[in-house]
Amino acid sequence: MAFFGGNTAQSGPSAAANANNQGDLSKDIELSSPPEDSVSDISFSSQSEHLAVASWDKKVRIYEISDTGSSVGKAAYDHEGPVLSVVWSKDGSKVISGGADKAARMYDLQSGVSTQVAVHDQPIRACRFIQPPNGAEMLVTGSWDKSLKYWDLRQQAPVATLQLSERVYTLDVAQSLMVVGLAEKQIEIVNLANPTAIWKTIPSPLKWQTRVVTCFPDASGFAVGSIEGRCAIQYVDEKQSNMNFSFKCHRETPVGPVGPVGTPNVNVFSVNAISFHPTYGTFSTAGSDGTFHFWDKDAKHRLKGYPSVNGTIPATAFNRNGSIFAYAISYDWSKGHQSNNPQYPIKVMLHPIKDDEAKPKPVVKKR
Incomplete structure (x- = not known):
């Protein structure tokens, strides 16, 4: 499926022309004292208004967000x-x-101490906490060394290691579902009731390299974003496979000469981040074109599109109740080192969410 409900789902001039779907960035607030280099990941606490920001400057910063957004x-x-x-x-x-640095570190907010808690043979690309059905909370780390490791933070050695077919590019967890996006467009699914075995391996539903996978909050499936401006919605249960679809996004058709045989030139951008709203189950995509959008996967409809923030967006996150949407603006290396420069913006912005932005639209029944 190319587009959501007939919407073009594109950023740039074609999306901006749809005034009803155009979002407002004028109330967004910039995070104080941002990192000194590109932002790689951001994460909100599920218990308080604290935001952690990871950066290429070798630091993790933790911020407290007030009721006013400061x-x-x-x-x-x-x-x-x-x-x-x-x-x-x-x-x-x-x-x-x-x-x-091939290591995972844990920072304890009460003691103010950070300690190394995990190590791999190659860089650690992703880390998540998991809650096995019959066990204590554990850490899982995914690495370019083609492995997942499970860690009990009270022990120095991993509890278990799961060998994978390729390097880990992205992973996410929801309830008992873990989805791992690998190099060579492979996706491996783990049922955390049996965390030391691969439950299912599938090729990515998208033709180009996987950039991000994010699980649905209800763990019934996951979304995939690729470097070629596409997103796929994929259900885990084969009985729901008829609900799988993909759509184009984060593309723009510049004004100017057309391509071969009269076809318009289209600029295609990477989908860098996908985040699900914790209450509504709708989701956001953000990309190298510097825009983000809110979508309703069940209605196959774009809820809101936003103008360019004048820099690529490498990471996004909703806070615990979905009232704040945070997005980073910094270079994402999509055009190589030659496109980075000291003037490139490095920011984390806080966007206050209104109900009409992320809440699903009511279904209108035809008479």
């Missing part, structure tokens, strides 16, 4: 290389991060 830096800790992933523990007492 922010203050509360803590920071270091890695020995660029930080690639950050996540909160379920109780909001700890932050875990993994990075290019």
Whole structure:
């Protein structure tokens, strides 16, 4: 399926022309004291209004967000290389991060101490907390060394290691579902009731390299974003496979000469981040074109599109009740090192959510 409900789902001039779907960025608030290099990941606590930000400057910063949207830096800790992933523990007492130094570190908010809690043979690309059905909360780390490792934070050695077919580019967890996006467009699915075995391996439903996978909050499926401006909605249960679809997004048709045989030239951008609203189950996509959009997967409809923020968006997150949408603006390396420069913006913005932006539209029954 190319488009949601007939909408073009494109950023740029064609999307901006749809005034009813055009969102407003004028009330967005910039996070104070942002990182000094590109932002790689952001994560809200599920217990409080605290935001963790991981950066290529080898630091993780933790901010407290007030009711008015103002922010203050509360803590920071270091890695020995660029930080690639950050996540909160379920109780909001700890932050875990993994990075290019091949290590994961845990920061305890009460003690203010960070300690190394995991190590791989290659950079750690992603880390998440999991809650096995019959066990205590554990950490899972995914690496370019083609493995997942499970960690009991009270022990130094991993509890188990799961070998994968390729390097880990992205992973996400919801309830007992874990989805891992690998190099070579492979996707491996793990049922956390049996975390040491691959439950299912599938090729990506998209033709180009996987950039991000994000699980539905109800764990019935996941969304996939690729470098070629497409997003796919994929259900885990084969009985729901008829509900799978993909659509184009984060593309623009510039004004100017057309391509071969009169076809318009289209600029295609990577889908860097997909985040699900914690209450409504709708989701956002954000990309290298510097725009983000809110979508309703069940209605196959774009709820809102937003103008360019004048820089690529590498990471996004909703807060615990979905009232704030945070998005980072910084270089995402999609055009190589030659396109980075000291003037490139480095920001994290807080967008206050109104109901008409992320809430599903009521279904109008035809008489």
